[in-house]
Amino acid sequence: MIAQTPKPPYYAVIFSSLRTETLEGYGSTADRMVELAMLQPGYLGHESAREGLGITISYWASLEDIRNWKQQSEHLIAQEAGRMQWYQHYKTRICKVERDYEFEDGQYKK
């Protein structure tokens, strides 16, 4: 569930959101977007949690891969539906991952 990304540098899109009360269509569209993102060139993984505030992070090999995913046709329709129906507030941050480190089962991973 923690994305197994390659050595930095790579890119992250942090999508932080607060939902409306409209449930209709949200879950199936969210699932479909994950399915589509995984097929996009440069997709490296994603992580997601919601507890009132929702945070979804997707990881990408390059900024161009992020631009291409943002412009993917079915994704454009979902983004528009998101603004019209599902999200009261969101913020998207495009980031370059410069360093990372990982700990599992009592030790640092290399």
Place this chain on the structure above:
Amino acid sequence: MIAQTPKPPYYAVIFSSLRTETLEGYGSTADRMVELAMLQPGYLGHESAREGLGITISYWASLEDIRNWKQQSEHLIAQEAGRMQWYQHYKTRICKVERDYEFEDGQYKK
């Protein structure tokens, strides 16, 4: 709840984690770390959600601010306790936020 950060560039620390079953001391330490982080120079905000996977993102003005927070004495003790007791697996990613955009109540914010 969505962190109100300044215009990029700034920095993000993405902390993705899976907990152990040990609850003792976790909540109070987590609360204390938020309290301390907010007092650190360069702290810009944070966002957090857990749904099995936990994601906490803290935002900072510079890499030096992130280094100073990582080395803060009470935080060092909490990190050690985290590795010994509370986290089965975590990954920390240090990122430069290059661009962001925000949508609220039906419109993009500028």
